Amino acid sequence: MAIMAEPITKWTGARARRAGRHFDRAQRRRQDAALFDLLLRDLDGAATVLDAGAGTGYLTLALAPALTTGRVIALELSADMLRQLEQRAAAAGLQQRVVARQAPASASGLADGSVDLIISHSLLHELQDVDATLREFARVLRPGGRMVVVDFRDTWIGRLMMLWHPRGAHGPFSADGLARALEAAGLREVTVRIQGERLLALARR
Numbered sequence: 328m329a330i331m332a333e334p335i336t337k338w339t340g341a342r343a344r345r346a347g348r349h350f351d352r353a354q355r356r357r358q359d360a361a362l363f364d365l366l367l368r369d370l371d372g373a374a375t376v377l378d379a380g381a382g383t384g385y386l387t388l389a390l391a392p393a394l395t396t397g398r399v400i401a402l403e404l405s406a407d408m409l410r411q412l413e414q415r416a417a418a419a420g421l422q423q424r425v426v427a428r429q430a431p432a433s434a435s436g437l438a439d440g441s442v443d444l445i446i447s448h449s450l451l452h453e454l455q456d457v458d459a460t461l462r463e464f465a466r467v468l469r470p471g472g473r474m475v476v477v478d479f480r481d482t483w484i485g486r487l488m489m490l491w492h493p494r495g496a497h498g499p500f501s502a503d504g505l506a507r508a509l510e511a512a513g514l515r516e517v518t519v520r521i522q523g524e525r526l527l528a529l530a531r532r
């Protein structure tokens with residue numbers, strides 16, 4: 328019988344408070360301008376978007392204003408991170424467009440095929456079981472739905488960063504390794520682009 332590790336996050340307490348400032352810095356948003364363009368370009372105002380490992384709302388709060396009747400489900404393991412996300416959503420008047428959900432990404436509790444777009448920025452390298460999470464993404468995505476993943480590439484910087492992560496975390500990815508994992512989860516039209524220290528993966532259900 329396979330024994331699954333319990334999902335864990337290091338983003339709690341004082342670390343979560345510091346992360347709130349660090350993750351949402353203006354310089355990072357400038358660096359990710361092309362990513363925001365990509366995400367917003369074809370976004371339907373009625374879409375259901377899943378931001379997996381939403382943190383303090385870096386992507387959630389960028390996409391929510393573009394929705395009219397749709398929602399961003401901000402899925403997060405850490406209650407401390409989610410609390411900051413909810414405060415920031417309220418301060419921006421986006422409560423109607425953002426649904427905060429505390430759950431592991433591998434067991435979201437969302438219905439089959441209920442999501443139009445999944446976004447995940449800097450989550451996968453933290454996970455104990457990436458394959459289980461990608462299978463969960465494939466399950467909740469509707470047929471034809473899109474997935475956009477950004478994560479660390481396997482370079483010395485990516486490996487160094489893992490010194491600050493819990494034991495058992497997956498760590499950074501090779502482009503081929505990430506593509507294979509997405510395809511093994513049943514996703515199609517998989518492309519993985521190298522962008523400096525990061526990988527940008529696109530896929531469809």
Ligand SMILES: C[S@@+](CC[C@H](N)C(=O)[O-])C[C@H]1O[C@@H](n2cnc3c(N)ncnc32)[C@H](O)[C@@H]1O
Binds near residue numbers: 335403
């Ligand atoms: C590096 S942060 C990135 C946050 C946000 N996506 C961003 O780019 O600013 C990773 C986030 O994933 C969350 N996380 C880690 N493991 C998780 C899991 N198994 N399920 C859901 N969230 C998880 C952490 O609590 C943390 O907030």
